[in-house]
Amino acid sequence: MSKGGVLKTAVRQASLDVPRLRGLDALRGLAGLSVVVFHAFLINPTRHGWWMRFVGQGAEGVGLFFILSALTLGMSWDYRRQQYGAPPSSTEFWARRFWRIAPLFYLSLLLTALLTHGNPQFAPSQMAHNPFTWASLLAHLSFLFAWIPAFQNSWIGVGWSIGTEMSFYALFPWLVTRVLPRLRPEGLLVVGIALVWLWPRMAVDIPMTRWPAWTGAFLLWSLPRQFIWFAIGLWIWKRRNLWQPKRSWWAILWLALVIPIANTVWTNPQTELLVWLLPLGLLVWLVSHNVPAFRLIAQSRVFAYVGTRSYSLYLLHWILLQAILVRYVPGMHQPGTWGLVLRLAVLLPLSLGLSIVSYHYIEKPGMTYGKQWIHRHVPIHSQPGASTLDASNNPGKNVIRR
16 A cells, blocks of 8 residues: 555544444433433522432532543553554543534624623523623633632533543543552542542642632632542443443442432531542443343433534523523423422423534534544544554564454
8 A cells, every 4th residue: 555545544543433432322311311311400509308408409510421431431441552552642532522612612602792792691600700800701711710700600600510531531641540540440549539628628728729609619610529420430431341340230339329318418528529430430331231131221222312412502502591581481480299290391492402413513513524634634643543653664663453
């Protein structure tokens, strides 16, 4: 094959998608739906009835998102290394993540500004300032807003998790290539658990700083405190072959963990986060190993379909709920169970419909353009597939055949 043909083959192979696991997509769908239900609950929350205590902890679906994100990134890293002879370069990794996240996020910023006309009441009440400033916009466009308390969750009401995840993406190549070869995955768990308790105290005690009351949200939502979720995902990635669960009775154990935890009203956010670590981590472990009792979830085409569109669902449902439904549709503030049911009856189909359109016309074109950008701007020797060219020039080299 000519050198030009080899280069084209390498580029074409580098654009191949990593195979998806339906079970993990299904869990993304469950996580996304749990967050939608939780936000509908927040419009007029009530603790009457045991089912409301379950609904009131639906925010932990974000933690499930984080676990799945770290796990699938690790699996993708391994896949590309096995298929192409080398993992992706940091430049390619970050470019893929940017073009996966940024197009829809930027569109959501625009929609929020247009629909709310710069009304700061659209932001969570604890963010007691006007978020619609040029400085805030610049911080969001650069994804630095995750580290600026005044901007962290001030524009899009669910934007904090996107900033936290992008911060983790910035660290991921370093964690994989520098930290994990020297530190066992269990060490990352220890670091994550320690940060859950220490980060708020360390941040508050920084000399020469004054923290307004609303910055408690920053301490709660920033990456150091949320890192434990990503650490669990990385641990599952590295230890997946440690133990292969087969028995269906694991479902009984999992329910025995979840029911009392979900049926408790937690007043300490640190405690609530820590108690959810085991059941959510165990759920991902069991589904990823296709344990029979969890196949109803793992093989669900409906949940997997929602899961592949969960990013759009996550961002757009909040804009739809806060900027449109609760402002213009009568009955959206109705209290109690029937109020929640009414909100969900309107919110769910509209959000799912918007997410389908957004995934097709925003997310997928963004990912496609990202691959094209990588092929044009990332040096070929740092792209997966470059080993093909190396092998053609050095026949004695032992490379993975594709």
